[in-house]
Structures are given as structure tokens and as C-alpha cells.
Amino acid sequence: MSIEALKARLPDYAKDLRLNLGSVLTTSSLKPGQVWGAAIAAAYAARNDDVTRAIVAEAAQHLDAAGLTAAKAAGAIMGMNNVYYRTVHLSGNADFKKIPARLRMNVIGNPGVEKVDFELWSLAASAVNGCGMCIEAHEREVMHKGMSTENIQDAVRIAAVIHAVATVLDAEAALSGQDGSTAVAA
Template sequence: MSIETLKERLPDYAKDLKLNLSSLANDITLSPQQLAGTFVASAIASRNADVTRAIVAEYESVLSPQALTAAKAAAAIMGLNNIYYRFVHMVEGDYAHMPARLRMNVIGRPGVEKLDFELWSLAVSAINGCGMCVESHEKVVREGGLSAEQVQTAVRVAATVHAVAATLDGAAALGDHPAAG
């Protein structure tokens, strides 16, 4: 499976998603590793097996084994952190001053450049809707030298991949096929 396969599977009413997927797959704002890792981490965070398989197949040759593992790890650890810190932020009070007491070792040693891992974590945090995490990761990547345009590209990838996953899930549930638009 590939990004082209995903585009073919999208119903006609999701034409904008097809166009966004195409343009983002060819984006040059991010380094090839940053772009590929953002796609992979976003696909995993979007929780659609077909989207994940297609995107990993598309980008695994761009990423070193360590970078592929790091992109997967970003999705995994943000799956944990985004829920925990969203709770802390929503409830406030004592929880903000308590240690999380959750293991997060991969954040300190992700196996790739810290900036890339933070960018992937930002994309996943955007998908998972953790404002506190989005703010934290955005600050780190901007201070690390990424431009607003680069950050926006990563979030555009996350938004598009998530929308593709949701649309394919909805289309499957409704029996919509690409020609049915």
C-alpha cells in the first residue's frame, strides 16, 4: 500500500484530502527525515491500520531503522503524555504540582535528533488535542531553530493524515466507495 493507494480509496467527497495528501507528500519545507517521521507518527496516532501501513510503506525507505523506531516511539509516548497532561491542564489544582510518575525515558534518548523527535511529538499532540503538550513542543522546536512555516507544515501533515484516517473509517462504516462520492 502507498499514499497513492490511500488517495484512490478516498471517496470523491474527500477530494481536498487527496490534494492535500499529494502536496504534503512532496513538501520541501521539512527535511526528508522530518517529513517522513511526521507522516509516520501522525499515521500511528490516527489509529487507522490501513493508513498506518500505507504511510509506513511509503516512508520506511526514507527513514533509518532508528528514525522509524523514533517516529513510532513519538506516537507511543505522546499517546500516554497527551492524555495525562490534558487531564492535568483541564483539572489544574494539585495535579500540576505532582510528579507524573510515568516513565518517559524515550523523550530524553529518542535515537534521532531531539528536534526531529520533538517535531513528531508536536504533530501527535495536535492530533490528540493536548494544548499543554502542543505549546511545550512548539516552544522547543521553535527555540531549536525551526521556522513557523516548518511547524505549520508538520501540523498540516498531522491534520491531513488524521482526516484521511477518519474519512476512510467513516466511508467503511457507511459503505462509501471512491466512485460513490
């Protein structure tokens, strides 16, 4: 599936998403590899099969094998970290902040790509997953490494649009019965 095919599947009520999907992936303050790495990490976080397939297929034209792997790794590790650290942040139990996570996350220290890119991609996944603690940590890292507020905003815009597209496609599949459920009359 291609990005164009995804856009074509969006219903008219989601026209803004269709337009935004085209623009956030092509008009950005980020380098193309950063755009597509953020898109992959966000797609992994958004958990829609068609969106993930389309984004990864298109990203393969903009990222080398190491970049593709690292972007997938950012989405994967944030799937774990965002749940853990969001719980630490929201639980209200100060003791959670004092004890180590005891979760392997070696890929963060050695992602196989520029650290700033991996941090940016992790930020995109964290935005989709809603982990404030992780968003703050990754934002701090990318800014420390020279990225601008506009760069960060562009990564988050990519994440927001990809998440919204995935949400609409999932909802439409549920309404049509394509997800294995009973179709709902419109």
C-alpha cells in the same frame, strides 16, 4: 498499501484531502526525514490501520531504522502523554500541575535521533491528539532548537491531513460494514 492506494480510496467528497495528502508529503519546508517522521507519528495518533501501514511503508524509503523507530516511539509516547497532560491542563485542579506524572517517558530524553526531529514528531502526534499543553511544550522546544514557524506549520499540516484521511476511511468503512458493523444504506 501505498499512499496512492489510500488516495484512490478517498471518496469524491474528500477530493481536497486526496490532493492535500499528495502535497503535504512532497512540498514542505521540512527535510524529507522530518516529513515522514511527522507522518508516522500522526498516523499512529490517527489510529487507522491502512493509513498507518501505507505511511510506514512509504516512510521506510526516507528514514533509516533509527528514524522509523523514533517516529513510532513519538506516536506511542504521545498516546500516553497527550491523555495525561490534556487532563492535567483541562481538569481545573491546580494540584495536578504540582505533582509528578510518575509515568516512564525515557524515550523523550534519548530518542535515538536528533532531539529536534523527535520533538517535531511529538508535536505532530500532539496536534492529532489535541493536547494543548503538549503542543505548547513541543513547539517551544523545536523553536528553541532553530525551527521556524513555517516548519511547525508544515508538521501540523501533515498531521491534520493524515488525521482527516484516517477519519474519512474509518467512516466509509463503517458505512460499508467493513468494520464488522452492519452496512448503512446510502
